[in-house]
Amino acid sequence: MAHAVERPKDTFRLSMLIYDTRYRSLTIQVIVFLLVMAGAAWLVDNIIRNLSALGKDFDFGFLGVRAGYDIAQRLIPYSQNSTHAMALLVGLMNTLLVAVLGCIMATIVGVMVGVLRLSSNWLVARLMTVYVEIFRNVPVLLWILLIYTVFTEASPAPNAFRPDPQTGEVTKTLFLGLFAITNRYTAIPNLQFEQGLGSLDLGLFSLNLTFAAVVVLLAIGLYVRSRIIRHATAVQHATGKRPQTWWKSLLVVFLPTILLCIALGAHFDLPVLRGFNFVEGLNVSNSLMALWLALSLYTGAFIAEIVRAGILAVSQGQSEAAFALGLRPRRTMNLVILPQALRVIIPPLISQYLNLMKNSSLAIAVGYLDLRGTLGGITLNQTGRELECVLLMMLIYLAISLVISSGMNVYNSRVKLKER
Amino acid sequence: MKKTVFFGTLTAAGLAAGLASAATLDDVKARGELVCGVNPGLTGFAAPDANGTWTGFDISLCRAVAAAVLGDGTKVRFVPTTAETRFTALASGEIDMLARNSTWTFSRDTDLALDFAGVNYYDGQGFMVNKALGVTSAKELDGATICIQTGTTTELNLADYFAINNMSYTPVAIQSNAEGEQQYLAGACDAYTTDASGLAATRAAFATPSDHIILPEIISKEPLGPATRQGDSQWNDIVRWTLNALVAAEEYGVTSANIEELATNSQNPEVKRLLGTENNLGAMIGLDADWAKRAISVGGNYGEIFSATIGESTPIGLARGLNAQWTQGGLLYAPPFR
């Protein structure tokens, strides 16, 4: 009836670039590429023209110049004579410090609250719900400011811990004899070593050998522990009996470290009031405390929801099946529920960690000198190099984020359901 | 131009926006308003009231410039700038002039692409402490916790001062004067350091100002002045000479009360040139003849502005000190108008 349509000739027409699916994607990509390149060229050209109009250049040389300002909290040696690059490092360490502390605390809070919200205890479950809803639905900036205000307005000055000059009466004493919460800082005991190992000068910064030794010992201990566990599993597979491991693990992980600490004369220096302030102990500034608590409580509320959702996501049948197999509740939890719940919990948990790290840039509200405060704040202002400073700051934050999220990807691919 | 700028943004991210010409004066005239970068809240120098109307020492200078250029001291838009964003705001053209108690320093004048247009307040960095602390000299502040605004020259001065005197201190970084006040009053720091004028302004707002003393040591020179973008000398001249006109007016006894009278029947040639009744000086900076007259009429001469905003009759209660006329032993010295 119908003639077979002749196969179209393989000639190339210009319209095929758009209408032939073989070429279309190439065409589109070429166009997009050209547009992107043109856009980028336009931006770069604008930057160059703007910079030259202002008589500025694009140069990171300022990082090597003396900074000239002081930073109250520093994890590595720094003085006003150090360079801006050192100030950047100090800020970066401060960012990481509050992020790590915050993640730990937020996880503890979040797991506790998430589990308690599911508890059969009416009162506690309600209280936890109230906590989660209140903290989730109010800007984190408000929590930071509020907790900071609690510290500065509602806690006593260091002077209040002094005995009254007339009566000699002591009105305020250290909490448990260890801590003092004042409106400037929280004074806590400080770990000191009588015979420290000194420090090794590495040019850019110096390495505290005592600290390094402790870390190395702990790492070795953890490695040996993992070997012990692996051995125990192997024995279990071979004989069906699992040797006891917990005391061995504790021993290899902590004993060497404790012995080292004793050998080096580790002790805690308690805070003592002298002059204006508490000395001897470690004074943790209120800006750090407020930022840390606010970020932990705020993120904790989100983590609580994640944990709750994760536990609820494991269907009832799983635990019933485990019970039917005769597993005890604890083993059911460890072997059946947790592995499945964690698979649901971990990815959003990591993205909460990411959020916490990014939110730590709100340190600006309480004057905590983190990366934004040093590089993106004082350095930017003293040198007037906003382009370099902001770009560098973004790159550093981006790098931290990428490291964390690539960690998550590794985990995800490890726990992914192996589908057949 | 405002409309096209606004509109262009909505359409293609500013592509259609009118390109601002190199001359700030033309921009200001075309826009019909002066954009002035100010401190977001320093009582006496610049602060908005409940209705959003700005008043203060720095504000008066902006109004005088607006009056000189546009003929109306109310045609000013005040952009609150933080210590950290002020210079960028100026360099990027967001504001036309900066009147935000900024210190004139070498590197700011050269490296930051700013041009300072003179000094409207000679200041120095001081310390305020609570009387109860029993400190009478800054040399006794060893080990103290000190509140300090970030992004200012004060933190560099402070670091230098304590290093020279071999003392230690703990800086508490704060963002704004309001925050510094809160921290200081709560006792979160032993001492608050900033420009002495700022200290006085801050102390004036306290519930019991007499509980706090400003230590006698002034550890730096802080010539505060208005700044403009580099490379626009005409505009810089306008701001500079408006300031000079205010200063000169006080020297010659021209006040907002007698200015009309002097403009018509003054015999002093200097006053005549200032008020534009002789020699049209205004034309040389692109303005009309009675630019200075308008500038002075807005808030009065330098002395009147000073006493109305921060002088001894106000809660701030600053003495003229270095900011008196050179004839009175101060540093104010306007170059001649001729």
Added chain:
Amino acid sequence: MSDTDAQSVFFMRDTMLPQVPPPAGQSGPVRWLRENLFSGWFNTILTICGLIALYFLLRGLLPWFAHSVWTADTLSECRQIIAAKWGPDATGACFAVVRERWTQWLFGFYPRHLYWRPVLTLVLMFVAMAPVLFPGVPRKLMIFSAIYPFLGFWLLWGGSAWVPLGGMAGFVLGYIAWRVLRENRPLVGILVAVVIALLWWLLLAGPVIDLFRSIAPLAIESVRSDRFGGFVLSLTIGVAAIAISLPLGIALALGRQSDMFLIKTLSVGFIEFIRGVPLITLLFTASLLLNYFLPPGTNFDIILRVIIMVSLFAAAYIAEVIRGGLAALPRGQYEAADSLGLDYFQAQRLIVLPQALKISIPGIVSVFIGLFKDTTLVIFVGLLDPLKGITDAVRASIDWKGIYWEPYIFVGSIFFLFCFGMSRYSMYLERRLKRDHR
């Protein structure tokens, strides 16, 4: 024997026993307490801890709230009233500041006689969103939704109506061009539409608007951006950013799913970059760097610059939400579209996106909640956000110096109401959408 046996076995109650209430420990409040608060030692400890925490919380807060003062002119007057009424040592809240200044927190420095405009804009926003949110609303309203962004802009900033109309004309022209050309040359139609719209905005719009303005101004009082503050500012930035970021986010999500290497790379790069940096650095970019990226001398409003950066920020998050929606669509939907012979754009427009977007609405709402909370960060580039900006401005007046808790509580509760309401609504939507799918 058998008798006795029969006697003893054959007992049958012939009367009903009267109903007896359950034992005291198994009924009423006692039973409830036992089951819900004191089942087992662990729960008992938890309950006691909870009660102690509650006691300390209430002991601190209740008197403070109970002693609150609502009418006073200054903080010191407030303190005096509290001292006079409840004794010298009593503490009390001074909510008089809220009563005195609440308009400032809501409207910033927006002119007082024009308060109706932001309010109307907010009300109209719900009308504009109705077709999206409620299925029963007539589709005709979609036209209003399309007009709304321009109307809202005009109401908030004021000025001549020709400016937003001119902006809208670009879209209309582009749409007409596309309608005319789409029958035979769909791809060319899209290209031509974009080019025509751009040409209009860049070259023609300005003079044409000026012309119309000179004929009939059609102007209402214009309000400068620096008068914006408080919740008006927060909502403006939040809503505008979400509205702008939706199309961008859809494009990015589709780009991320695309087979084309370059487009996929660009989309992923953009999304990961934006999601990897804190919002505050983007705001600094808006305030410090944006001027470097634009032709020399270009300068525009900080609020608009912030809206641009916040939109880019939101677009990356929206893209991820929509990607989730796209992934949740069953494979069959894509295959069905292919088997109908639809091309890529038709398939996306008619089959994939309507479903994917619907699934994504709860996610978009939660992005909005996050964004709305994050608008408080604009204080760090000098805009007057309700939380810190306006609060600091209020505290700057000598009357209210030193008032800390009350403003935070007030602003916090407004944020809570907004965000809690929206999150509940999004949960309701989620439930409703789930039902639809079954």
